[in-house]
Amino acid sequence: MPRVPSPTAPLKYVVGIDIAKDTFVACFGRIEASQQLRFGKETTFANTLAGFTALLAWTAKQQAPAAPLWFVVEATGVYYEALAYFLSDNAQALSVLLPNKVKHFAQSTELKSKTDQLDARLLCRLGLERALPAWQPPTPALRQLRALARERQRLSEQGGQLKTRCHAYQHSYQPDARTLERLAAQQQLVAQQLKAVDQDLSLLLDAEPELARKLAHLTSIPGIGLTTAIVVVAETNGFILVENERQLASYAGLDVVQRQSGLSSQATRISRRGNVRLRTALYLPAVSSLRYNPQQKAFYARLRARQPSGKPGVIAVMRKLLLLCYSLWKNDRPYDPQFHPAHMAEKEVAPAD
Numbered sequence: 001m002p003r004v005p006s007p008t009a010p011l012k013y014v015v016g017i018d019i020a021k022d023t024f025v026a027c028f029g030r031i032e033a034s035q036q037l038r039f040g041k042e043t044t045f046a047n048t049l050a051g052f053t054a055l056l057a058w059t060a061k062q063q064a065p066a067a068p069l070w071f072v073v074e075a076t077g078v079y080y081e082a083l084a085y086f087l088s089d090n091a092q093a094l095s096v097l098l099p100n101k102v103k104h105f106a107q108s109t110e111l112k113s114k115t116d117q118l119d120a121r122l123l124c125r126l127g128l129e130r131a132l133p134a135w136q137p138p139t140p141a142l143r144q145l146r147a148l149a150r151e152r153q154r155l156s157e158q159g160g161q162l163k164t165r166c167h168a169y170q171h172s173y174q175p176d177a178r179t180l181e182r183l184a185a186q187q188q189l190v191a192q193q194l195k196a197v198d199q200d201l202s203l204l205l206d207a208e209p210e211l212a213r214k215l216a217h218l219t220s221i222p223g224i225g226l227t228t229a230i231v232v233v234a235e236t237n238g239f240i241l242v243e244n245e246r247q248l249a250s251y252a253g254l255d256v257v258q259r260q261s262g263l264s265s266q267a268t269r270i271s272r273r274g275n276v277r278l279r280t281a282l283y284l285p286a287v288s289s290l291r292y293n294p295q296q297k298a299f300y301a302r303l304r305a306r307q308p309s310g311k312p313g314v315i316a317v318m319r320k321l322l323l324l325c326y327s328l329w330k331n332d333r334p335y336d337p338q339f340h341p342a343h344m345a346e347k348e349v350a351p352a353d
Contacts, residue, residue: 007034010067015059016124017073018116019080022047026055027120028062031128039124042117047079052086069093072127074102074119075241088137095132098241100250100274102126138237141208146234148204152197153231153277159190201230217328220335223289223296224321231281232325239330245323252278254319278322286317295337296320 010030018025024047028040043058045051063069071087071094073080080096087094105126111118126132138146166183169175205212211233218229233239242248249255253274289296296317303313328335 007032007036009033010064012128013059013063013067013069014124014127015055015069015071016120016122016127017071017080017083018119018123019047019073019076019083020116021079024051024079024083025116025120026058027117027124028059029121029124029128030067037125037128039121042120044116047083049082049086052083055083056090056092070095070127070132072097072123072132074099074123084135085137088135094135095127096135096241097123097126097132098247098251100247105130133243136240138240141204141211142234142238142240144204145201145211145230146237148197148201149230149234150277152194152201152227153280155190155194155197159187159194162187162190214329214332217332217334218325221289221321221324221328222293222335223285224325225285228281228285229325231277232322233329235275235278235281236326239326242326245326248322248326249319251275252282252319252322254279254315254322279318282318282321283314286314286321289317289321290314 010032013028013030016027016029023044025042025044027042030038032038040062045055045058059069069092071092073084073094073096075096075098084094084096102123106122109122109125111122162183166180166187169179169183205215215226215229215233218224218232219226236242236248236251239248242251246255251274253276255274286296290300291297299320300313300317303316307313324335
């Protein structure tokens with residue numbers, strides 16, 4: 001006769017971790033055979049190697065070896081990365097979740113307050129109640145690609161700001177010649193650094209032919225250049241955490257939302273809560289594709305027929321370009337204007353603002 005487990009026997013342990021720049025809060029919990037959730041007291045650790053080691057020692061004291069242990073971390077900025085790689089290197093089961101997925105789970109709970117301790121417990125509860133995908137660390141090539149892509153974006157922004165300052169100062173009353181020289185020198189330095197970053201990107205792609213080949217699928221889309229393709233792949237880590245197109249649109253802040261309460265109803269708009277680097281990188285390609293991509297041009301025209309303002313249509317094109325990049329990367333195929341997979345036939349919805 002099979003042995004019936006005790007109702008209090010743990011089925012799974014989960015450590016939910018809310019991480020910040022200098023510290024992180026961990027909440028240890030378990031789900032029992034009776035489906036009862038049990039949570040321990042939250043503990044704060046330093047976001048350092050010593051803190052990571054202390055976390056494993058703290059966890060080992062509370063875990064029974066018969067049940068699996070799972071760590072759940074939210075992908076907030078870059079602060080989670082060192083801990084995630086440490087846990088992965090130490091053969092710990094780990095899930096790294098996009099913030100929008102955590103937010104949607106939080107909305108389904110009764111939590112009204114928000115603190116580091118409550119966030120850690122929320123992540124612990126999420127791991128206990130849901131079957132989560134295991135985190136796959138990005139390859140060294142993707143990590144380098146993201147670092148270079150972000151450096152390039154920062155330098156490009158600095159170059160634009162310097163150009164504006166120089167233009168404004170040149171047209172001011174009696175501009176100082178030495179100030180103009182310094183501004184010109186700063187512009188030259190930024191241009192040199194941009195060139196150096198582009199050279200490093202070129203060397204990286206030469207050393208990673210598979211990455212270069214898949215990036216070529218994205219650049220086959222009219223309007224998507226290599227710089228944009230690099231940003232899209234870098235900011236999504238090769239779409240490694242993306243489970244579906246809706247989640248990707250939400251991660252980029254290009255998902256359409258509506259605010260309604262009682263008799264008050266506002267127009268739809270994009271959430272703008274996602275990755276601003278993706279939105280910045282996709283704007284000009286979306287505008288360009290309206291000239292060179294017949295499919296996007298026709299899509300935009302249909303939206304303009306219902307929406308007089310042009311901006312919502314451009315945002316909708318940005319979203320379609322992002323989802324198209326995801327489809328080509330996932331299916332490992334170049335752009336084909338005659339190929340329209342069923343999952344790309346999304347509703348033609350644009351925000352009202």
